Amino acid sequence: MARRADHSKEELASLVVNTAEELIAEEGIDAFSARSLSRAIGYTAGTLYHHFKDLDDIVTQVNTRTLVGLARAFAEATPSADPRQMLHNYADAFLGYITLKRNLWNALFEFRRKPDQPVPPWYIEAIASLIRIIAQCFSDIRPDLDEKTARQSGQLVFASIHSVVSLDSSGRLSLIMDRDITKVVHELVDMHILAYTHRTK
Missing domain, CATH: 1.10.357.10 (Tetracycline Repressor, domain 2)
Incomplete structure (x- = not known):
């Protein structure tokens, strides 16, 4: 599992959006969640919210x-x-x-x-x-x-x-x-x- 130090703030933000886009494209918005996203990128859900306000963002x-x-x-x-x-x-x-x-x-x-x-x-x-x-x-x-x-x-x-x-x-x-x-x-x-x-x- 990746650690927060593995990516800069900008790199992690890009990784989050890129991965979210891939998940939504593959599985649809109804299957998308903070849990599925954090699992896919190897970071905790809490880490996501250090870089984005919430899932809506x-x-x-x-x-x-x-x-x-x-x-x-x-x-x-x-x-x-x-x-x-x-x-x-x-x-x-x-x-x-x-x-x-x-x-x-x-x-x-x-x-x-x-x-x-x-x-x-x-x-x-x-x-x-x-x-x-x-x-x-x-x-x-x-x-x-x-x-x-x-x-x-x-x-x-x-x-x-x-x-x-x-x-x-x-x-x-x-x-x-x-x-x-x-x-x-x-x-x-x-x-x-x-x-x-x-x-x-």
Whole structure:
């Protein structure tokens, strides 16, 4: 078993987050605990809390990496001058990333924080920045509509894709429809594009 002297403060903090990310990716957030994490890294649970406030803090660090990864996937999406096509390209990037990081993505929304533990503002901003990328496509489709309207459509697309992928990953989508998830996602995007295109001011 490793001892505290085996790692510097920075090395141990990195080890904790890296290992937490691996455990959540492999076993899911429901199986993740301070005990499983301390056992995996060879330190006592008490040692964890010399470097992090609590388990919420550790999961937040992991979730931040997940959001950064999605932002990177968006940045690497196939470019297109057509904002409608770009929405579909972002949808492909979104779906591909969630599929690859399924358990980590679920941890973003399934982890139950302590009642007195607010979500950090910068964490909310990380999600909002992803939605702004989608919203910009809507702004390009209808420049005459205001920013709020575009943002709301971006939120709807984000929530829609997350919802159907969550249903699919839990095996519950088949209770509603027997459809390929990729086709479902792109039909949802088309529906949102159509609705936005025909919106009145």
